[in-house]
Amino acid sequence: MMKQKNHTFSSDFILLGLFSTSQTSLVFVSMIFITFIMSVTENTLMIFLILNNSRLHTPMYSLLSHLSFMDILHISNIVPKMLANFLLDSRTISFQGCGFQIFLSLTLLGGECLLLAAMSYDRYVAICHPLRYPILMHELISVLMAGGAWLVATFNSIIHTTYTLHFPFCGSRAIDHFFCEIPAMLKLSCADTSHYERGIYISGIIFLLIPFFVISASYVYILLAVLQMKSSEARKKSFSTCSFHTIVVMMYYGPFIFTYMRPKSYHTPGQDKFLAIFYTILTPTLNPIIYSLRNKDVLVAVRNMLKSNSMYKNE
Template sequence: MMEFENQTYSRDFILLGLFSSSQTSLVFFSFLFITFIMTVTENTVIILLIHRNLRLHTPMYFLLSHLSFMDILHISNIVPKIFANFLSGSRTISFPSCGFQVFLSLTLLGGECLLLAAMSYDRYVAICHPLRYPILMNEHVSNLMACGSWIVGTINSTIHTAYILHFPFCGSRAIDHFFCEVPAMLKLSCVDTLHYERGVYVSGIIFLIIPFSMILASYAQVILTVLQMKSSEARKKSFSTCSFHMIVVMMYYGPFIFTYMRPKSYHTPGQDKFLAIFYTILTPTLNPIIYSFRNKDVLTAMKNMLECNFLPKR
């Protein structure tokens, strides 16, 4: 029995990917390649702008730089392997590589959930309590929020990765997904995973339901405050900003909650893969656009950086 388990752990997994048709795969590959380049470029530009421009050295942009870094790591953890498998014609992923994908993915997903909640709190304080903002959101608090997101996300990920890799995978090693994700891997286990699924449910409450509820409460208070503004232009601008933020939040949390807070028996491969695209590929691409490139300060900083580096000096 021990020899069988050792052989099981030493074998590679197979990622079935998104599409079986080669023609469809080529179209998806092209779209994914463009999206990947856009995501890495956008988020790298945001990090450089925030680092180089003193006007952007505020708690909001500090948290945003961490969000951009998480998004770069997240999409880089998943998409290059899809490229490698497509170009090589192989769908295999080694056991250690799969474990690392699970670990990094859960770390970044959990950390980003907490970070988005921290960013919504920052906006709540800035709009609803502007006079107390320097006290409630100072450098120490923002550092604590960012570090806490990374540390708590890493601890949670370590526990779940250790559990999921400990399960024996009997029979088929084919993961019906485009990356190693916990719900898809649980289906390959030949032991009862009910107790572990309850642990996933508890983590979902901590990392999904509570932060999402905090975000909704924060933006509800922001909207109430905005409604009391005398300037119609200020109200319109604030509503526009809040609505775009909430769209991205819903696109991230909605599919994430639906995937991780359902019993294993309710999961279907096609549905899980479709939902995962939102929180692994689309939101990292949209975050810089929604949170940064629509912001006047960021656009001004970008214009100054372009003028300094690319335009000829007079």
């Protein structure tokens, strides 16, 4: 009882986590650890290939490198703390640590939403207006797109982090989630958060609905252009690429929109935790595979890197 009382009046929060400390949970935690290692390795490899291969110094791959960097930071912001809490059976997180998780998570989630929209526009211009591509998507534009995504997302994150941590938490400080996320934290506040929730909806329109509309419109135009291709092999390849991209976008935006665009009263802990797995753990692992490693130019860069390494060892 004394320990529970201390937690109540402490400034620390308690993350109830995704799993209980059982043998069955250990299997799932091991899977998440493997997924984390895969994600960091894949995205690091992607950044290394883009930086060290001159053929990949294009606007598309420049945006991809930012996406990979965001994915590394995002999954590293959440999974190590979650695994440490499980293994050490210590579920506390400091007020400052929780604030940092919220800030970094919102920055990266918002930035990635804008970045994915920029990448879909890049593909739209490349496929639907190939002759105008050097004008519409030159290096400076890609830099401005990436920089704008980081800047706008950071500004939005500062506002939401400040507001969320400003609310009083009078009762339990146990967050029924595996990381500090705004919807889960608002449930702990003893103040009226309805006005602030309207601000979340406005951010949702800017960072979720508008980019999702841009991506959807881009792929509709791309598919229309693909249908006009004379080569059946080219159509098949383009359909395959677009379908994979669409699946990943739906896996990211669908749960994200469902989590942040619903009223607080409709949230349930189990549902929120399940949905968060998609945009915090799964998509950072799938992004480099779908957007990059299935690409012919990237595969050529990987083969060249492996060849150069083997030649270096033989010498």
